[in-house]
Amino acid sequence: MRFSRGRNFLFRVPEGEELLSYINEFAERNNVLIGTASAIGSLRNPKIGYFNENAGKYRVINLEGTYELVSLSGNISLKGDKPFAHIHVALGDPEGRLYGGHLVEGEVFVAEVFIQELLGEPLERKKQDNRLVLWDAEKI
Amino acid sequence: MRFSRGRNFLFRVPEGEELLSYINEFAERNNVLIGTASAIGSLRNPKIGYFNENAGKYRVINLEGTYELVSLSGNISLKGDKPFAHIHVALGDPEGRLYGGHLVEGEVFVAEVFIQELLGEPLERKKQDNRLVLWDAEKI
Amino acid sequence: MRFSRGRNFLFRVPEGEELLSYINEFAERNNVLIGTASAIGSLRNPKIGYFNENAGKYRVINLEGTYELVSLSGNISLKGDKPFAHIHVALGDPEGRLYGGHLVEGEVFVAEVFIQELLGEPLERKKQDNRLVLWDAEKI
16 A cells, blocks of 8 residues: 655653553554654563464564664554554674564663654554454555 | 655565565556665565675575564665665574575565655666676765 | 654665765765664674673674675764764674674675655764663653
């Protein structure tokens, strides 16, 4: 789907906040219903998910300690009647090795977040056959 | 080079499509000649490339199974007379370990893609001395 | 903070340049005071940092050889009276394994960079209690 461009937000999340909840709450308070998100920083004890296709559910990986937030990318759309952020992250350990997946939670040490709002028809997540909650696919 | 901003596309690629071909075809059908691309999702049996400077060619790494698409970043420009997507990806295995490189191919389980079109003078890839097909470099 | 959108730059950095200095110099010469940055390409002998919370300083990891630049994400804001790029990178070795963290330096083999300028009130980095130089945090 095609969208026009809305507001642009660039900000630092306060230390100690849980990052995923913060982004969701930021979107809700600012009424960002559709958009993209990116960030860099550093997270404490992040939990990431790997979606197991056969099992039809997430396997959660608990990382302990503080990790560099090397990349965060994702989007905001509607799930139910609220904005919902779907976010993937890459995380670096003290040796520079990277881990990553679907962001489940992570405590902010530092997070510099960029959110760009998109405007247009509602983009909604719905339960799909593969047990994930996704937008309808776009055929070309 | 400096560009103005064109259209914004945020969409889900249908399950089973090959992601790189899909992005290229999407750009061609929508006449996106210059732009940037990002995405998250999950890919089956992705193949990634590492460009070996000395050999002057890509080494292809075949990953087996389903991987989280932790980041996808890249751009669209002209190669010959068609839009061409140059894309790098980070991919997570069930333990959360990341692999990545130049996207050669990958079957979509889930892919949520954001493409932003840029408008301006043609940005073209040409064969360079280092055996890669690149834009002319920009000196500052 | 909320910003409006400025100029869009998409370009290739000449081979042999040091990437972080180049981005900083590009921002300064083009008077980009606030913005976001992303890139893909390939870097030689990159150095990346892991910020050790307890020690209050970066541990520098020296990678040898040529690595795929799988993702680069970050932002530009003011530090002192100059634009300053804060950049994190993910880097792939010949086996496709990823390493990454805070970009300290890296020699460009290939770098295709996208910078989007943001316009608004000055966004400034200041020394914070945690010994990092950050923007004031945004409470919601």
